[in-house]
Amino acid sequence: MELLVVGAGEMGRWIADTVASADAVTDPAISFTDLDADRARDAAAGREARALEASTAMADRFEVVCLAVPISAVADAVAAYADVADGAMIDVSGAMEAPIAAMRDQLDPDVERASLHPLFAPPRVPGNVAAVVDRDGPHVTAVIEAIEAGGNDVFETTAAEHDEAMETVQAGAHAAILAWRLAGADVRDEFHTPVSAGLDDLANTVTEGAPDVYAEIQRAFDGAEGVADAAAAIAEADPETFADLYERARGEGTERERHE
Numbered sequence: 001m002e003l004l005v006v007g008a009g010e011m012g013r014w015i016a017d018t019v020a021s022a023d024a025v026t027d028p029a030i031s032f033t034d035l036d037a038d039r040a041r042d043a044a045a046g047r048e049a050r051a052l053e054a055s056t057a058m059a060d061r062f063e064v065v066c067l068a069v070p071i072s073a074v075a076d077a078v079a080a081y082a083d084v085a086d087g088a089m090i091d092v093s094g095a096m097e098a099p100i101a102a103m104r105d106q107l108d109p110d111v112e113r114a115s116l117h118p119l120f121a122p123p124r125v126p127g128n129v130a131a132v133v134d135r136d137g138p139h140v141t142a143v144i145e146a147i148e149a150g151g152n153d154v155f156e157t158t159a160a161e162h163d164e165a166m167e168t169v170q171a172g173a174h175a176a177i178l179a180w181r182l183a184g185a186d187v188r189d190e191f192h193t194p195v196s197a198g199l200d201d202l203a204n205t206v207t208e209g210a211p212d213v214y215a216e217i218q219r220a221f222d223g224a225e226g227v228a229d230a231a232a233a234i235a236e237a238d239p240e241t242f243a244d245l246y247e248r249a250r251g252e253g254t255e256r257e258r259h260e
Contacts, residue, residue, distance in 0.1 A: 001019065001025045001026060001027065001028050001029070001063050001064060001139070001142060002029045002031075002062045002063045002064070003016065003019055003028060003029065003030050003031070003062065003063070003064045003065075003066060004031045004032075004033065004052075004057055004060075004062040004064070004065045004066070004081075004084065005030065005031070005032050005033070005043075005066050005068055006033055006034070006057070006065060006066065006067050006068065006069060006077055006081060007034055007067065007068035007069040007070075007077075008032040008033070008034040008036070008039045008040045008042070008043035008044075008051075008068075009034075009039070009068060010121065010122045010123075011068045011092050011118065011122060012032065012034075012043065012066070012068030012092075013043050013122070014118070014122040014125070015066050015068060015092055015143075016030045016032065016043070016047065016049060017047070018146050018147055018150050019143060019146050020047070020048070020049075021146075021150070022142075022145065022146030022149045022150070023149065024142050024145035024146050024149060025142050025143075025146050030044075030047065030048070030049040030050070031044075031049060031050040031051075031052050031057065031062070032044050032049055032050070032051050032052065033051070033052045033053070033054050033056075033057040034054075035054065037051070037053060040052065054080075057081075057084065058080060058081065058083075058084060060084065061084060061085075061086050062084055062085065062086060063086050063087040063088070063139060064085065064087055064088045064089070064090065064139050064143065065081050065084050065085040065088070065089045065090070066089075066090045066091070066092065066143075067081070067089070067090070067091040067092070067093060067099070068091075068092050068093070069091075069093055070093065070212070070213075070216050071093050071094050071095045071098075071216045071217070071219075071220045072216060072219065072220070073093075074091055074093040074095065074098060074099045074102065075098055075099070075102040077091075078091070078099065078102035078103055078106050078107075079102065079106050082103075082106040082107050082108075085107065085111050086111075087111065087112060087137070087138075087139040088111060088112035088113065088114070088137060088139035088140050088143075089103055089107055089111060089112070089113050089114075090113070090114045090115070090116060090140065090143060091103075091114075091115050091116070092115075092116050092117065092118060093115075093117075094117055094166070094170075094216070094217065094220070095117075095163060095166070095220050095221075096115040096117065096130075096132050096157075096159035096162045096163055097159040097160060097162075097163050099115045100113070100115050100132060100134050100159045103115075103134065104134065109135075111135070112135050112136065112137035112138075112139050112140045113134045113135045113140075114131065114132060114133045114134060114135075114136075114140045114143075114144075115131075115132045115134070115159065115162075116129055116130070116131050116132075116143075116144075116147070116154075117129065117130040117131075117162065118147075118152070119169075121209060125150065125151070125152065126150055126151035126152040126153075127152060127153070128152070128153050128154075128155060129147055129152050129153065129154045129155070130155060130157050130162050131144065131154050131155065131156055131157065132156075132157060132158060132159050132162065133156075163221065166217070166220070166221045166223070167221045167222055167223035167226070168223055170217050170221060170223065171217055171218055171220070171221035171222065171223030171224050172223030172224065172226060172227050173223070174206055174214055174217060174218070174224075175218065175223060175224035175227045175228070176227045176231075177199065177202050177203050177206050178203070178206060178207075178214075179227070179228075179231070180199050180203065181199075181200075181203040181207070230245075233245060
């Protein structure tokens with residue numbers, strides 16, 4: 001498989017390594033391209049891979065093109081590389097409705113297309129990978145099998161369901177954790193309760209990443225606003241209203257457990 005990875009960050013390197021090491025992929029030949037040419041060269045170094053200038057990559061053809069670019073750049077990337085993908089185009093940007101719509105609009109109808117979202121940072125593999133396969137075929141199947149061979153659980157969804165879920169599990173969760181860290185005081189470790197210690201660990205996890213990645217998530221999804229409204233409601237609640245909010249939270253948690 002001739003694979004061009006557009007975007008040589010952590011996720012681009014993860015998909016390249018996953019494909020290169022899988023038995024499901026025959027004769028993998030990996031190329032990286034990135035707006036930052038040094039980053040593409042760094043990704044290729046130490047791997048059996050090439051680093052290509054964007055102009056060179058756009059003039060070539062590849063069996064599979066994987067877009068590992070920021071959410072805000074994915075539609076433009078689809079347009080830029082639509083004529084480069086011979087067999088399939090896949091994105092791992094983290095949103096799904098916009099990439100799928102762009103691929104439907106820009107790609108030849110015979111080109112396979114899929115949007116995959118690994119729900120983890122690459123240092124924490126394996127994990128769950130959401131998948132929308134908009135046009136199936138052997139190339140998409142081989143990539144998904146490679147991901148599964150790495151111990152990941154690939155599950156089907158729709159683009160709309162995925163993007164709605166991201167408002168809660170990404171934008172909302174990140175906003176709540178960062179707000180707790182920013183609002184809290186610096187206290188001795190002995191004072192931490194099981195709840196606050198857990199939140200502190202989560203805040204450490206969130207803040208070990210790249211701020212531009214988290215900013216992209218906040219711009220793409222609306223979950224932070226709901227968290228802010230809920231926090232304001234708790235802050236302003238009288239005892240009776242607080243009890244109602246508490247019971248509502250308990251009930252929603254119980255309902256989630258019932259569906260798991």
